[in-house]
Amino acid sequence: MDLWFSEFHTPYVKFSIQIDKQLYSEQTEFQRIDILESKEFGRMMVLDGYVMLTEKDEFIYHEMIVHVPMAVHTNAKRILIIGGGDGGAARELMRYKNVESVDLVEIDKRVVDISREFLPKTACGFDDTRIHLFFEDGLKFIRHCENEYDLIIVDSTDPFGPGEGLFTKEFYGNCYKALKEDGIMVNQHESPFYDEDAFAMQRAHQRIVKSFPISRVYQAHIPTYPSGHWLFGFASKKYHPTLDFDAKKWNDLKLKTRYYNANLHNASFALPNYVEELMEDV
Ligand code: SAM
Numbered sequence: 041m042d043l044w045f046s047e048f049h050t051p052y053v054k055f056s057i058q059i060d061k062q063l064y065s066e067q068t069e070f071q072r073i074d075i076l077e078s079k080e081f082g083r084m085m086v087l088d089g090y091v092m093l094t095e096k097d098e099f100i101y102h103e104m105i106v107h108v109p110m111a112v113h114t115n116a117k118r119i120l121i122i123g124g125g126d127g128g129a130a131r132e133l134m135r136y137k138n139v140e141s142v143d144l145v146e147i148d149k150r151v152v153d154i155s156r157e158f159l160p161k162t163a164c165g166f167d168d169t170r171i172h173l174f175f176e177d178g179l180k181f182i183r184h185c186e187n188e189y190d191l192i193i194v195d196s197t198d199p200f201g202p203g204e205g206l207f208t209k210e211f212y213g214n215c216y217k218a219l220k221e222d223g224i225m226v227n228q229h230e231s232p233f234y235d236e237d238a239f240a241m242q243r244a245h246q247r248i249v250k251s252f253p254i255s256r257v258y259q260a261h262i263p264t265y266p267s268g269h270w271l272f273g274f275a276s277k278k279y280h281p282t283l284d285f286d287a288k289k290w291n292d293l294k295l296k297t298r299y300y301n302a303n304l305h306n307a308s309f310a311l312p313n314y315v316e317e318l319m320e321d322v
Pocket of ligand 1: 125145151195204206
């Protein structure tokens with residue numbers, strides 16, 4: 041009998057993937073974690089019924105959440121990841137020699153343990169000694185940081201459950217305070233396509249605009265996320281995401297990537313009209 045995993049993208053839209061087997065399942069203090077094996081997408085991590093990553097398309101999300109800000113702030117040394125317990129963002133950061141330390145604050149230690157066991161290609165980033173793991177709520181951690189980080193990457197779950205606090209005005213204000221004078225914050229910014237997601241995205245954008253002098257949104261195509269059209273937020277104290285981007289400097293690093301490249305960097309900030317309109321409405 042065929043086994044299918046389905047995720048509701050809206051009350052009227054279901055996205056389904058055929059599953060070979062369920063490799064693991066656990067209800068932690070914070071969420072339910074499932075690891076599934078599929079023919080099309082390889083192994084998948086699902087939190088509370090929502091796909092977090094699949095082996096087939098995680099490179100798109102992780103390259104875009106890391107290389108876009110790293111190509112703008114070319115001397116980022118101290119970095120904070122909030123969430124990101126699968127290790128994908130850490131893995132991409134570890135490819136930069138100038139990175140001295142990465143504090144990764146994940147609320148649920150079991151996400152890290154389970155990723156290490158079942159998703160070694162993603163969790164391999166944790167093996168580097170520059171990574172320091174903290175198992176606590178990012179909302180609380182950031183309250184005590186001041187002028188410390190060059191880059192903050194908010195690699196969180198959606199704006200409900202444990203991730204809810206990471207979309208608040210208080211959180212963005214504290215990220216601003218935690219960054220150095222030329223710091224950048226990027227965050228996973230939901231999808232603009234379905235109404236409910238677009239509303240959450242708009243609300244987050246509105247709060248970021250109030251907290252940072254420079255705030256833009258960029259996009260990527262991520263097949264297993266709702267609608268496939270995904271946004272990231274880029275908020276900065278000093279650097280402009282495209283005007284301060286030096287393509288030659290990034291190309292000279294000779295990092296091999298499968299999605300991100302210098303042309304795509306600039307193009308990803310060119311938004312469709314309906315998304316620009318959503319941004320204007322805030
Ligand atoms: N790429 C993913 C996505 O958008 O679908 C996000 C992946 S990553 C697995 C998200 C992580 O954020 C989860 O492991 C979750 O436990 C963590 N998280 C959620 N709320 C958090 C909080 N308040 N503080 C720190 N980590 C949090």
